[in-house]
Amino acid sequence: MYEHAPHSRFPLSRRGGRHRAVAVVTAVAAGVMAAGALAPTAAFAGGRPDSVQSGLNALVKDDGVPAALASVKGRDGRTRSYTAGVGDLATGARVPVDGQVRIGSNTKPFTAVVVLQLVAEGKVGLDSPVETYLPGLLRGDGIDGRVITVRQLLQHTSGLPEYVNKDMILAGPTRYYEPRELLDLALAQKAHFAPGAHWEYSNTNYLMAGLIVQKVTGRPLGEEINRRIVDRIGLRHTYFPTPGDMGIREAHPKGYHQEADGSFREYTELDPSWGWAAGAVVSTNSDLNAFFGALLGGRLLPAAQLAEMRTTVPAEGMDPGIGYGLGLMSMPLSCGGVYWGHGGTIPGYESSGGATDDGRAISLTVTVIPGDTVKKHVGATVDSALCR
Numbered sequence: 591m592y593e594h595a596p597h598s599r600f601p602l603s604r605r606g607g608r609h610r611a612v613a614v615v616t617a618v619a620a621g622v623m624a625a626g627a628l629a630p631t632a633a634f635a636g637g638r639p640d641s642v643q644s645g646l647n648a649l650v651k652d653d654g655v656p657a658a659l660a661s662v663k664g665r666d667g668r669t670r671s672y673t674a675g676v677g678d679l680a681t682g683a684r685v686p687v688d689g690q691v692r693i694g695s696n697t698k699p700f701t702a703v704v705v706l707q708l709v710a711e712g713k714v715g716l717d718s719p720v721e722t723y724l725p726g727l728l729r730g731d732g733i734d735g736r737v738i739t740v741r742q743l744l745q746h747t748s749g750l751p752e753y754v755n756k757d758m759i760l761a762g763p764t765r766y767y768e769p770r771e772l773l774d775l776a777l778a779q780k781a782h783f784a785p786g787a788h789w790e791y792s793n794t795n796y797l798m799a800g801l802i803v804q805k806v807t808g809r810p811l812g813e814e815i816n817r818r819i820v821d822r823i824g825l826r827h828t829y830f831p832t833p834g835d836m837g838i839r840e841a842h843p844k845g846y847h848q849e850a851d852g853s854f855r856e857y858t859e860l861d862p863s864w865g866w867a868a869g870a871v872v873s874t875n876s877d878l879n880a881f882f883g884a885l886l887g888g889r890l891l892p893a894a895q896l897a898e899m900r901t902t903v904p905a906e907g908m909d910p911g912i913g914y915g916l917g918l919m920s921m922p923l924s925c926g927g928v929y930w931g932h933g934g935t936i937p938g939y940e941s942s943g944g945a946t947d948d949g950r951a952i953s954l955t956v957t958v959i960p961g962d963t964v965k966k967h968v969g970a971t972v973d974s975a976l977c978r
Contacts (some may be wrong), residue, residue: 630939641978642952644675645971649956653964657685657843659935660943660954661875662975663883665910667949671875675957677843679854688874690827691955692862693941694934696878696928697871698796700815700830702744702917703885704803706895707738707818713806716898718743724801727773732781740802742785743795744916745903749787751779753863760847760937763860764836772797789906789914794916795867799868811867823884828873836861838872845938846958854958857937869936875943875953882931882945885918900930919944925977935959942968950976 646658657675664670673685682715708714720728720743725938728735734751742748758772776794783790800811807814812830820828827840836859846854884890889935891899902913902920905930911922919926921944940959946952952975954968 608916612851626811639838640672641974642670642954642971643672643674643940645967645974646672646954649964649971650789650966651824653960653967654959655846655956655958655964656846657957658954659685659687659689659843659875660952660971660975661688661693661879663879663949663951665941665948665950669879671876675843675877677957678847679844679856684708686877688827690838690842690872690874691941691957692838692845692869692939693871693873693878693955694865694869694936694939695793696873696932696934697865697867697869697940698934699859699865699885699917699932700819700871700881701796701799701803701811702899703890704811704814704818705740705744705799706891706899706916707805707808708852709898710895714740714802716744720798720802723805724798728777728798730777731779731783732784732909733777738785740799741898741916743799743802745789746791746795746914747787747789747903748785748792749777749781749783749790750792750798750814751790752796753797754868754934759864760857763857763937766833766861767863769866771796771803773801786815789903793834797866803867812870813900819881819890823889825873825877825880828871828881830871831862843957845936847937848958860937860938865936869934874940875955878941878943878953879945879951883949883951885944886930886947887949923977924973929972929976940968942967943972946976952976 616837642660642662647657651656655675656679659673661669661671664765671688673687674682675685677683677685691913705714709716717739720738722736728738738748753772803811803814812832815830844856844858847857850852888896899916899918902915905912905914913920918930919932929944929946933942939955939957941953941955943953952972954972956968
């Protein structure tokens with residue numbers, strides 16, 4: 591979960607695991623994919639080619655991602671799942687339909703929902719300073735928890751510097767980090783701006799939000815996410831990894847990082863503790879659709895807190911028209927209106943998508959962190975699915 595966004599960088603999880611180099615240069619990977627990994631273009635209503643399947647096929651064939659998988663809930667209420675590519679570059683195994691993946695910064699809406707539930711319960715004040723819940727913890731050069739509010743954490747307007755270091759994560763993917771270690775990485779830097787002055791994406795904000803949840807509830811963050819969200823709405827394939835859990839529990843495509851020489855290195859198993867409240871969750875595309883649908887449908891938050899979550903500010907430096915609420919983003923559609931979601935990146939996976947107010951939804955995952963051009967192609971496929 592390096593950074594994030596609907597077109598993000600990196601997000602994360604917890605202790606454990608191995609990573610192995612898969613010495614597959616681009617030419618070999620292309621050969622595996624060409625050996626029949628692309629799904630045929632599906633026919634949709636009226637005999638038109640299915641734009642989602644076509645988009646996934648192009649991501650594999652033209653853009654070179656190892657695998658792409660998606661789940662779409664259409665206007666008719668039906669859910670369709672799609673795959674393209676291969677789930678394992680070494681063996682050529684098929685991509686599991688609706689397989690589990692690391693969702694990176696799509697964890698942030700889960701964390702934000704828990705905080706907003708605590709707001710609704712009167713246990714946390716959105717405009718209360720961080721100091722109220724974590725006295726003396728947030729201090730540094732231009733950093734003061736007495737003047738940074740909970741709202742500013744959730745909306746990325748606190749000015750807190752980023753703790754995530756991509757090279758550090760890639761070099762030591764099996765290392766376990768305590769949240770306080772990660773906070774110290776941020777506090778060793780200077781504040782980027784005065785609280786409320788600007789918008790800037792920083793995983794440190796959600797590190798602090800997770801610590802507030804633990805302090806107020808007296809329970810581990812993962813337990814609160816599982817109890818308050820996963821179990822409540824029946825997300826059967828979603829979980830917050832426990833310390834030491836470096837694998838992915840159910841059927842899943844393997845995740846990769848593309849090296850400078852074009853080869854792919856496997857990062858399926860890693861310790862995502864460095865992501866924690868900002869990116870630890872494992873889920874499926876269909877569960878993500880169910881989560882965003884339940885959220886927008888009012889099943890997770892009272893109306894007042896959902897309205898706060900959907901109150902956005904311009905996401906400076908991101909694509910035009912994108913607004914950031916409290917762990918929830920609004921993104922414009924080419925056919926008019928917006929969809930709501932987040933997006934997330936972690937070594938091995940990047941997920942995109944969201945849901946509309948009328949119930950349409952898509953979640954799309956690729957098994958490598960894509961470059962900017964490929965991200966645009968992913969975005970176009972998401973837009974097409976929601977607009978068709």
